[in-house]
Amino acid sequence: MTPAKDLHFADIRLEAHDVPSKQAEAITAVMTGVLNDSLENVAHSFVSKAEMQKSEMIQHANLSKFKSEAQSSQEHHFSLLQHETEKFRGDIEKMRNELKYEIDMVTGGQCLDLTLERGCIRDELAKQNAETTNKLDREIHALRAHLEAAMTHRFKELLSSSNLPSTFSPKLISIKASTSSALNSR
Template sequence: MEPIIKQGPKLLRQISKQRQHLQKDIVSGLEEHVARASKQIEAEANRRFEAKLTSVCNHAVHLGGNSGVCSSKFQAVSLPSSSIAKRFMHRQISQLVKPNGNRAFLVDTLGLVRRLEAQGVPSKQAEAITAAITEVLNDSLENVSHSFVSKPEMQKSEMIQESNLSKFKSEVRSDIDKMRSELRRIRDELANQNAETTNLTNKLDREIHALRAQLEAAKYDVIKYCIGTLVSISAVGLAVVRILM
């Protein structure tokens, strides 16, 4: 039992050191986890923002490329002369105003016909060419007006994107703050456990020292009793020997 008591403080110190190393490993692991999570969240936010920006740019480029498709209509125009004349008379007024009442496109069809006729183009062909050009321009303008957004809508979209991004950043900051508070709480718990472990170690050391002192005192008492017993036995033996002799 005495060797076990002697090894007790050493074992307690080893346990305390192992627990301290374990606590340090846990704290460092949590700090690395928080830093890694923060970097991942920031990278995810940047990736989403870049993806949205790239999508908007690609959409704008795609819509800009669609405006060139209307030029193919100019090569496929083959209208009867009567329908061309009617459409020309209708287009000469309808070019100026869109159905919603807003001015959309202004073209001098009569001046264009006169120029073509001055270049030696027959009247019907000049009217057909003018009608085709006007139709292509109107279709292109209508496509652009339906495809692209206005400046207020773009500003509104930017405000919405900025609001969403700020909301996402605030959520990220809130999550990071929660993780940091959790890390502080874990640190406090580990510190409390370390203090409790230290107190327990000190208490066990005191008890072991007291027990060791008691054992030493008991050992001395046993030795004294043994010596007294041996002396008594020796005295009795000598007395018996004298009596017998």
């Protein structure tokens, strides 16, 4: 049906309900205006298929652009992270080398200290050994002198005793001299 026929049909229905013809036309005109306004409002609320497709294409383009920017940003961020990681690795390696150097220095210092301490101990032992040797030599010399004095004294006693014949005296003196020289050679 066409809009004119619809209006005419509405007038007839109103007249069937005992509405005068002029009032029926006025009511129909008002209702038509209201319906037209409502349809116009509804038409403004909806978009055409072409506009919808255009909007979808714009949104798709914006989404693709956003994805591309996000991916580029991620790649840039990943590159920065890799650069920082390499920098940290370099710093760690540098610290490791410095620590190794310090450990080597401390170890070398300890070795030097131990070597010096060993040298001091060796010198102290050599000094004590020399002192002990000198002390032993002095004591041996003192014992020899004491033994020689005791032997001399004993020989003198033997010589002075009247029991021995005088022929033994020169022989005893020669024995005493050979014994003294043997003791001195040791």
